[in-house]
Structures are given as C-alpha cells and as structure tokens.
Amino acid sequence: MTANDSLRRRAPASAPAKRRQAVSLLKRSLILDAARAVFESEGLEGASLRSIAKAAGYTPAALYFHFSSKEAVYAALLAESLDRLKAATEAAAAGHDDAAGAFRAAGLAFFTFYAENPGDLDLGFYLFRGGMKPQGLGRDFDPGLNGALAATLAPLGRAAGQLGADEAAGERLVAEFFAYAVGVLLLVHTRRIRMFGQDPRAMIERHLDLAVSGVRRVALG
Amino acid sequence: MTANDSLRRRAPASAPAKRRQAVSLLKRSLILDAARAVFESEGLEGASLRSIAKAAGYTPAALYFHFSSKEAVYAALLAESLDRLKAATEAAAAGHDDAAGAFRAAGLAFFTFYAENPGDLDLGFYLFRGGMKPQGLGRDFDPGLNGALAATLAPLGRAAGQLGADEAAGERLVAEFFAYAVGVLLLVHTRRIRMFGQDPRAMIERHLDLAVSGVRRVALG
DNA sequence: CCGATTTTTCGAACGCCGTTAGATTATCTA
DNA sequence: TAGATAATCTAACGGCGTTCGAAAAATCGG
Numbered sequence: 402m403t404a405n406d407s408l409r410r411r412a413p414a415s416a417p418a419k420r421r422q423a424v425s426l427l428k429r430s431l432i433l434d435a436a437r438a439v440f441e442s443e444g445l446e447g448a449s450l451r452s453i454a455k456a457a458g459y460t461p462a463a464l465y466f467h468f469s470s471k472e473a474v475y476a477a478l479l480a481e482s483l484d485r486l487k488a489a490t491e492a493a494a495a496g497h498d499d500a501a502g503a504f505r506a507a508g509l510a511f512f513t514f515y516a517e518n519p520g521d522l523d524l525g526f527y528l529f530r531g532g533m534k535p536q537g538l539g540r541d542f543d544p545g546l547n548g549a550l551a552a553t554l555a556p557l558g559r560a561a562g563q564l565g566a567d568e569a570a571g572e573r574l575v576a577e578f579f580a581y582a583v584g585v586l587l588l589v590h591t592r593r594i595r596m597f598g599q600d601p602r603a604m605i606e607r608h609l610d611l612a613v614s615g616v617r618r619v620a621l622g
Numbered sequence: 623m624t625a626n627d628s629l630r631r632r633a634p635a636s637a638p639a640k641r642r643q644a645v646s647l648l649k650r651s652l653i654l655d656a657a658r659a660v661f662e663s664e665g666l667e668g669a670s671l672r673s674i675a676k677a678a679g680y681t682p683a684a685l686y687f688h689f690s691s692k693e694a695v696y697a698a699l700l701a702e703s704l705d706r707l708k709a710a711t712e713a714a715a716a717g718h719d720d721a722a723g724a725f726r727a728a729g730l731a732f733f734t735f736y737a738e739n740p741g742d743l744d745l746g747f748y749l750f751r752g753g754m755k756p757q758g759l760g761r762d763f764d765p766g767l768n769g770a771l772a773a774t775l776a777p778l779g780r781a782a783g784q785l786g787a788d789e790a791a792g793e794r795l796v797a798e799f800f801a802y803a804v805g806v807l808l809l810v811h812t813r814r815i816r817m818f819g820q821d822p823r824a825m826i827e828r829h830l831d832l833a834v835s836g837v838r839r840v841a842l843g
Numbered sequence: 844c845c846g847a848t849t850t851t852t853c854g855a856a857c858g859c860c861g862t863t864a865g866a867t868t869a870t871c872t873a
Numbered sequence: 874t875a876g877a878t879a880a881t882c883t884a885a886c887g888g889c890g891t892t893c894g895a896a897a898a899a900t901c902g903g
Contacts, residue, residue, distance in 0.1 A: 425879085450861060462863080463881050471861065529812060551817060576809075576818035577825065584805030588797075591750060596772060597797035604798065611832070646850090671890060683892080684852050692890065 429467045432457045433481070436474055437520075445523040450474070472528075476543055479528050482521040483549035489514045494556035500563035501617075505609045507556040508578050512605045515586050522590055554579060564613065565620030574612055581608050650688050653678045654702070657695055658741075666744040671695070693749075697764055700749050703742040704770035710735045715777035721784035722838075726830045728777040729799050733826045736807050743811055775800060785834065786841030795833055802829050 435457035439448045450471040454461045468474045493510035497503040515522040528546070554575050561571035582605060588594040589601050656678035660669045671692040675682040689695045714731035718724040736743040749767070775796050782792035803826060809815040810822050 428880090449859080451859085460882055461861080462883080465862075466880060529808075529814070547814075547817065572818055573820060576815075576820045577829075579818070580805035580809055580825065581802050582805070583808055584801035584803070587750075587804055587808065588801055593750070593768075594797075596768065597793055597800070599794060599797045604801065608798075611836075615832075649851090670888080672888085681853050682890080683854080686891075687851060 425467075429477075432459070432464060432467055433474070433477055436478060440478075440520055440523070445520070445527055475524060475528055476546060479524045479546060480549060482518075482524055483546065483553055486511065486514050486521070487549065487553045487555075490553050490556045494560060500560045501613045504557055504560035504564060504613055505606070507560060508582070508609045509602075509605060511553065511557075511578075512582050512586070512602065515582075516589065516601065519590065522586060526587070526590065561616065564616045566616050570616065570619070574616065578608065578612065581605070646688075650698075653680070653685060653688055654695070654698055657699060661699075661741055661744070666741070666748055696745060696749055697767060700745045700767060701770060703739075703745055704767065704774055707732065707735050707742070708770065708774045708776075711774050711777045715781060721781045722834045725778055725781035725785060725834055726827070728781060729803070729830045729833075730823075730826060732774065732778075732799075733803050733807070733823065736803075737810065737822065740811065743807060747808070747811065782837065785837045787837050791837065791840070795837065799829065799833065802826070 432453070436448070436453045439453050439456050443452065450464060451461045453471075453474065454464050457464075464471075464474070468477070489510045490507045493506040494503040497506050515525070529550075557578060558571050558575050561574045562568070566574060585594075585601050585604050588597075594601055653674070657669070657674045660674050660677050664673065671685060672682045674692075674695065675685050678685075685692075685695070689698070710731045711728045714727040715724040718727050736746070750771075778799060779792050779796050782795045783789070787795060806815075806822050806825050809818075815822055
C-alpha cells in the first residue's frame with residue numbers, strides 16, 4: 402500500500418492531516434520530476450528505478466513507499482502526459498467551428514504533440530505495448546489510462562459526428578486515424594521513416610484530408 | 623569474434639574445415655531453435671539469454687562463442703522471420719496477374735503473416751523499435767535487416783508501379799501501407815484494438831482498396 | 844599414435860536490475 | 874513527553890547480460 406492509497410482512504414481529514422497529505426503528494430511529484438529528468442538525460446531505456454531514486458535524493462527502497470512499482474511511476478507520468486495531450490487536441494478542435502477543420506486540427510495536434518515530445522512518445526509506447534513484465538500494465542493496461550487515451554481522441558470523434566458520420570463510422574474514423582498515427586509515429590520514433598523518404602506530417606495531413614472527404618462523400622450522398 | 627566470423631574469413635577451406643564450419647552452423651541453428659522454443663513457452667519478454675542457453679543445453683557463457691550478444695540471437699531470428707515474410711508477400715503477389723489484385727494480396731499477406739504469427743511480430747517490434755540498450759540494433763538497426771524488411775514490401779511497390787503510379791507515388795503508397803499496417807498490428811498486438819470495436823483485417827482491406835482506387839483515379843485521369 | 848594447436852565449453856565472477864524485509868529515524872498526536 | 878504512525882534506510886535476494894581465464898574436446902602435423 403503506497404502513501405497515497407492510505408491517505409485517500411483516511412476519513413475526515415483534520416487540518417494537519419490534510420497538510421500531511423499535501424506534503425506526501427508533493428514528495429510524490431518531486432519523484433516524478435526526478436524521473437522526468439532522468440528520462441531526459443538517459444533516455445527511458447537507460448533509466449532505472451535506482452537512478453530515479455538517486456536523482457530524487459532517495460534510496461531505491463524509499464520509492465516503494467510512494468509507488469508500488471517502477472511501472473507505477475511510469476504510469477503516473479503517462480497519465481500526466483495523456484492529460485496534456487488531451488488538452489492539446491481539445492484546444493485544437495476548439496479553434497475551429499467547422500467540423501472538418503476541427504477534425505483535421507485535432508488529428509494534427511495529436512501527431513504534433515508526439516512529434517515534438519518524443520519523451521512522451523517513449524512513455525506511451527513503453528506502457529502501451531506490453532513492454533513490462535508480469536501482471537503489469539502491458540498485458541491488460543490500466544483502465545484509467547485506457548480511458549485517458551480515448552479521451553485524447555474524443556475531439557476527433559465529436560468532429561466526425563458533426564461531419565455527418567454515424568456512430569459506427571465515427572468510431573471507425575477515429576480508429577483508422579489512431580492506428581495510422583501510431584504507425585507513422587513509430588516509424589519516426591525508430592528513425593525508419595527515412596526508409597521511405599516521406600514527410601511524416603504530410604502523411605498525417607493527407608490521411609486527415611482523405612478521411613474528411615470520405616465522410617463528406619458518404620454523408621452528402 | 624563469434625564462430626562464424628572466424629570461419630568466414632578462413633581462406634581456402636579444406637574439406638575437413640568445411641565440415642567443421644557445417645557443424646558450427648548446425649550448433650548455431652540449434653541454439654536458434656532453442657530460442658524459438660523459449661519464446662513460444664515464455665514469451666519474448668520472459669525469455670533470457672540464460673533460459674535460452676539452458677534450453678539449448680549450454681552454459682550462458684557458451685552462447686557468446688556463437689553469438690556476440692543476446693541481441694545478435696534475436697537479430698538472427700528476425701532475419702529468418704523476414705525471409706519467410708518476404709516469401710509470403712511474393713507468393714501472394716505472384717498469384718495475381720492484375721496489378722490491383724497483386725497489390726491487395728501482397729498487403730493482405732503482410733498483415734496476415736503477423737496476425738497469425740504473433741511471435742514474429744514480437745520479434746519485429748522488439749528489434750524494430752529500439753527496445754534494446756546500448757549501441758544496439760535499436761538505435762541504428764542492422765542494414766541487412768533494414769533491407770530484408772524493405773524486401774518484404776517490394777511486391778507492393780512493384781504492383782503500384784504496374785498500376786500506373788510513378789516512383790514517388792509508389793514509395794508513398796508503400797510507406798502509407800506499412801505505417802498503417804504497423805499501427806493496426808500494434809493495436810492488435812497490445813489488445814488495444816477492442817477499444818475501437820474494429821475488425822483489423824477489414825481495416826487493412828479497406829486501406830488497400832482505397833489505395834488502389836486512389837492510384838487508379840490519378841492514373842486514369 | 845602423440846604432442847601441439849585450435850575450437851568449443853565451462854565455472855566463477857562483475858555490476859547492474861527490481862523488489863522485499865526489518866530496523867531505524869522523523870513527524871505528528873494526545 | 875510518550876506513544877503511534879509515517880517515512881526512510883540498510884541489507885539482502887534472485888535475476889539479468891556479459892566477461893575472463895581455465896578446462897576440455899576436437900583437429901591437425903609429424
């Protein structure tokens with residue numbers, strides 16, 4: 402049981418108790434900051450729980466008071482990353498009052514977020530694909546993270562609906578975009594994109610344009 | 623220096639020397655068989671060089687006579703996997719004399735190969751994305767493996783050309799397909815596809831159909 | 844067939860890793 | 874201030890990939 406588990410289930414929370422909780426959450430977030438710093442300098446693969454602990458000024462074992470595992474540290478970072486991504490896609494869609502523009506903008510924002518923040522992409526791939534061992538997130542993921550991921554794509558689904566797509570078609574459009582974006586990003590991420598001499602952003606934009614015009618063709622007859 | 627390195631650079635190769643080389647290659651492939659068996663029973667993530675060695679009847683250190691690293695073992699398996707995949711896409715394309723049919727068949731064969739052989743997909747993702755540490759394949763891949771990967775897609779490029787696409791358009795079509803297939807396969811692989819309620823094979827077929835009709839539209843006017 | 848040489852394997856260790864158990868210190872409560 | 878609880882530490886476990894140097898097995902020249 403980690404610190405915040407126990408804090409969460411403490412009932413009335415007197416004023417000093419609240420203060421204690423705040424301190425604990427602060428320490429938790431300082432550990433996450435240290436982890437981010439280690440990721441930045443060593444890369445996600447080169448990071449270890451021990452290196453994160455050292456960067457945070459802790460002994461390795463101390464991290465287990467705040468997180469139940471190394472994976473939980475990563476999951477917390479991913480959750481925060483997905484929140485930022487959701488904000489980006491929401492903001493992009495909000496900047497357009499035409500559905501087609503909103504769809505394209507949200508999709509492009511999704512791609513751009515990861516193109517410009519390879520660290521977040523690392524994190525996403527790491528947990529998203531089951532890179533981690535036993536009963537980890539990999540094999541059945543965290544429902545909350547799954548939901549957070551879906552939320553980042555919600556603006557696309559909404560825009561598809563406004564474009565005239567029914568629910569099934571909207572889901573299909575979102576799935577197609579997501580799969581394609583993941584593929585392109587993986588190619589970029591692994592430097593394999595140069596095998597094909599393509600501009601990844603142009604690939605994404607083309608996909609979005611085709612998706613929009615495809616919906617229009619169906620919706621308008 | 624591994625065994626086959628040294629054998630390769632031995633000059634005239636007398637008859638007994640050839641025999642020695644053959645024996646060495648056999649041992650090498652027995653180790654690879656053991657690795658495959660371990661992957662099958664433990665999964666690629668659960669496998670360790672030590673477990674592979676044990677399965678092959680070796681001490682861990684002995685593997686370093688035949689392979690320069692664990693990664694080299696994986697790379698050898700991936701090379702063989704890519705050869706089989708290439709055979710699959712080539713055969714699929716060869717079964718059609720119309721370019722559209724060949725393009726679709728090769729693409730579908732690519733997808734089907736990995737859908738039906740998740741172990742090969744594991745391997746591909748593992749080395750393809752830089753899952754491995756230091757100066758490994760991950761960060762700059764093996765040129766041979768890169769070429770072998772490209773070769774698996776060659777039938778698609780050829781068919782695109784026969785469809786009337788110029789070279790740039792052909793490369794773009796191949797890149798688009800590959801990115802999309804990778805994305806869909808990753809979704810399947812990580813069981814994330816059910817988030818979207820889509821049939822992955824249908825997604826691929828739809829993409830291939832749209833790609834073909836897109837080329838046709840351009841080529842025919 | 845034997846001794847020398849080379850190829851192949853092993854035993855032991857190194858320095859990492861994530862994680863756990865139990866003792867220990869800091870912090871708050873009463 | 875005494876006791877409880879929260880937070881951290883020390884030490885260890887078993888595992889990992891890898892390396893080193895010695896042993897064993899196979900091969901070769903005489």
